[in-house]
Amino acid sequence: MQVGSPAFFHIFAKMKIFLDTADTEVIRKYFETGLVDGVTTNPSLIMKAGRLPDDVYQEIKDIGVPDISMEVMGDANEMYNEGLRLVDKFGSVATIKVPCTREGLKTCKALTEEKIRTNVTLIFCASQAVLAAKAGATYVSPFVGRLDDQSVAGLEVVRSISELYRIHGIQTKVLSASIRSVQRAIRSWYNGAEICTMPPKVLEQMYDHILTDKGMEIFEKDWQEVVDTNFVPVSNVL
DSSP, X not given: OOTTSHHHHHHHHHSEEEEEOOOHHHHHHHHTXXXXXXXEOOHHHHHHHXXXXXXXXXXXXXXXXXXXXXXXXXXXXXXXXXXXXXXXXXXXXXXXXXXXXXHHHHHHHHHHHTTOOEEEEEEOSHHHHHHHHHTTOSEEEEBHHHHHHTXXXXXXXXXXXXXXXXXXXXXXXXXXXXXXXXXXXHHHHHTTXXXXXXXXXXXXXXXXXXXXXHHHHHHHHHXXXXXXXXXXXXXXXX
16 A cells, blocks of 8 residues: 555544543643544543533534534433434534443434434443444444453453454444553554544653653754854855
8 A cells, every 4th residue: 555545544544532531621732733533521521620511512612623422321211312402502523422231222223313423332342342333333432441450451352343343344433442551542543443532641641752852852952053053054055
């Protein structure tokens, strides 16, 4: 595959970064980099923000984020109606986030029939991901970190889901969640996840490498010497 070809860029278009936070100032900071593709929220993050959910969603939308996972709670009927309300209020940026439960998958199926994007969360095994895909989920969110906490290889679950979907031509996308380190994000993409949602501190760490820092120190020192000595390039002398 030739670098620069449409197929080449299509591959990298699949490798997306979502921020897992309800802190709108942080979202604004990182979205302005052009590197963030979406935002995921949950009741715990909303509670931490100390604001009403709709106020948080509206500000994230105003920032320009095109894909915001908004979690709904309750029985299937309650989640469905809340999902409709959120889509009616926030439009195409709204992805309705439902749990991988019997009621949640009923809701997912009903919302999918209304052509509404869904994110099935709290996925901990491939069998749950199969059911979510059957319900028409846009995304499934396997929780890598929480699986690791239980001495289960979270990345292996990501790989199993990705491979199952590939074999059977399933369009549901794997959105790797509960990412606690850069290494877990990179390995999630390596194991087939198309999206990683991560806390801001992990995204910040993706920039950093000690050799980059050392290289910049050398370049800056040398450049300052060029400036201080009024260095003239050979081409200008000639």
